[in-house]
Amino acid sequence: DSGVTQTPKHLITATGQRVTLRCSPRSGDLSVYWYQQSLDQGLQFLIQYYNGEERAKGNILERFSAQQFPDLHSELNLSSLELGDSALYFCASSVRPGQQETGELFFGEGSRLTVL
Amino acid sequence: AQSVTQPDIHITVSEGASLELRCNYSYGATPYLFWYVQSPGQGLQLLLKYFSGDTLVQGIKGFEAEFKRSQSSFNLRKPSVHWSDAAEYFCAVSIKGSSGNTPLVFGKGTRLSVIA
Numbered sequence: 001d002s003g004v005t006q007t008p009k010h011l012i013t014a015t016g017q018r019v020t021l022r023c024s025p026r027s028g029d030l031s032v033y034w035y036q037q038s039l040d041q042g043l044q045f046l047i048q049y050y051n052g053e054e055r056a057k058g059n060i061l062e063r064f065s066a067q068q069f070p071d072l073h074s075e076l077n078l079s080s081l082e083l084g085d086s087a088l089y090f091c092a093s094s095v096r097p098g099q100q101e102t103g104e105l106f107f108g109e110g111s112r113l114t115v116l
Numbered sequence: 117a118q119s120v121t122q123p124d125i126h127i128t129v130s131e132g133a134s135l136e137l138r139c140n141y142s143y144g145a146t147p148y149l150f151w152y153v154q155s156p157g158q159g160l161q162l163l164l165k166y167f168s169g170d171t172l173v174q175g176i177k178g179f180e181a182e183f184k185r186s187q188s189s190f191n192l193r194k195p196s197v198h199w200s201d202a203a204e205y206f207c208a209v210s211i212k213g214s215s216g217n218t219p220l221v222f223g224k225g226t227r228l229s230v231i232a
Contacts, residue, residue, distance in 0.1 A: 095216075
């Protein structure tokens with residue numbers, strides 16, 4: 001158990017809809033990352049937050065947005081969903097206060113999104 | 117741009133046989149290197165990591181990996197594979213920057229099948 005919790009585990013929705021994925025990081029971790037895993041693209045970095053602020057942005061579509069709240073949990077919002085957005089979305093966390101950053105991430109079990 | 121190559125998409129080995137999964141990266145700086153494993157329906161679990169020092173690192177479940185700077189490689193090895201090792205294996209890289217490490221960049225993964 002990594003200590004990272006993601007909800008929901010599975011989600012089925014229709015094209016054009018909007019969904020929100022939720023992530024609770026490991027206790028004390030300041031950074032939250034979102035990754036998308038699909039068969040054709042593999043694991044793609046979407047976005048990183050550190051202590052409530054956006055730190056790095058990857059291949060995140062404009063239809064997608066994220067935020068990190070004061071209690072450090074994070075939400076990934078996906079809107080105007082398309083069939084191609086069907087994927088496994090992972091949240092990962094790292095970096096406790098006073099700890100050196102190394103790039104090592106602790107992953108949740110993912111939220112599987114199916115768009116019909 | 118950072119990239120990680122795992123040349124083998126799928127490998128099949130017999131239980132008890134040795135295993136080597138290949139990973140090559142392309143960076144100018146010294147990378148922080150990781151191997152993660154993903155079992156079906158699960159998140160990613162860290163097997164081992166290399167930051168500096170001894171180029172042969174030991175990980176969990178009997179895995180080891182060797183960093184070879186001259187070959188830009190970080191191959192994963194196990195002397196005797198168990199049926200429970202069947203999973204997807206991902207090599208990942210991070211680079212230390214001025215404001216912390218870059219988010220992990222993953223290879224496409226190698227699927228390991230184990231036969232009796």
